[in-house]
Amino acid sequence: MNRLSVFLHSSIHKPMPLFFRNTIAKAPHGDKKIYLTFDDGPHVQNTPALLKLLDKFDVKATFFLTGKNVISNPGLAEEICQCGHIVGNHGWQHLNLRFKQCAAIADELKRGHDCVAELSGFRYIFRPPYGAWNPRIMKLCQELGYTVVLWSFSAADYNYHYWQKNNLAAILNQYVKPGEIVLLHDGAPQASNMIFALEMAIEYWLEAGKTFGLIPEILKK
Numbered sequence: 001m002n003r004l005s006v007f008l009h010s011s012i013h014k015p016m017p018l019f020f021r022n023t024i025a026k027a028p029h030g031d032k033k034i035y036l037t038f039d040d041g042p043h044v045q046n047t048p049a050l051l052k053l054l055d056k057f058d059v060k061a062t063f064f065l066t067g068k069n070v071i072s073n074p075g076l077a078e079e080i081c082q083c084g085h086i087v088g089n090h091g092w093q094h095l096n097l098r099f100k101q102c103a104a105i106a107d108e109l110k111r112g113h114d115c116v117a118e119l120s121g122f123r124y125i126f127r128p129p130y131g132a133w134n135p136r137i138m139k140l141c142q143e144l145g146y147t148v149v150l151w152s153f154s155a156a157d158y159n160y161h162y163w164q165k166n167n168l169a170a171i172l173n174q175y176v177k178p179g180e181i182v183l184l185h186d187g188a189p190q191a192s193n194m195i196f197a198l199e200m201a202i203e204y205w206l207e208a209g210k211t212f213g214l215i216p217e218i219l220k221k
Helices: 003-011 046-057 067-072 074-082 102-116 135-143 168-175 191-207 215-220
Strands: 033-041 062-065 086-089 122-126 147-149 181-185
Touching: 033 046, 033 215, 046 074, 046 191, 062 067, 062 074, 062 102, 062 122, 067 074, 067 102, 074 086, 086 102, 086 215, 102 135, 122 215, 135 147, 168 191, 181 191
Parallel strands: 033 062, 033 181, 062 086, 086 122, 122 147
Antiparallel strands: none
16 A cells, blocks of 8 residues: 555545534544444344454444345344444445435435434444535434544455455554544455454554544544
């Protein structure tokens, strides 16, 4: 990963909190924890393997669930919560909402909400699919009481051609710093490779004395 790629992955959302108060993209300055977040699940194969890995190291994370996948795997969605993780809304069917009108945005967000709101680990946090946003999305989230959660680092684990040529574990080890909100995907078809790399990365982070946190901890700060 070259310096330009690191800059784009790490800083694309940094201006957001300057304009929208109900948005976070990174932990406050001085925060020492790493915040692992996983998108697009639950996935019938990948999510159980990921939960097993996180349990092995007693690491808690935040999952942004897609409504259609919750409907398909309701027991798995609740299992995420029972393992001590937090879940948020990732929309109904993972649409890019940036160019949608207000009615379509509201439908996508509210249908996703209806699927996750009854889960025991649910919090009023929303991650727009693809990180795509516009003022209409932000305004609606504010009206519905949602905090929009973006990220400060993505390892592009969803991009098979990219990480096939790169060592994903080494990327995580080298570039993830304390206070980062890390974007990963358990709902991606090739997520088994991400899980394999994440295990090595967690071992490295723990040996280095790193600790992990949940997104609501940032909101309290």
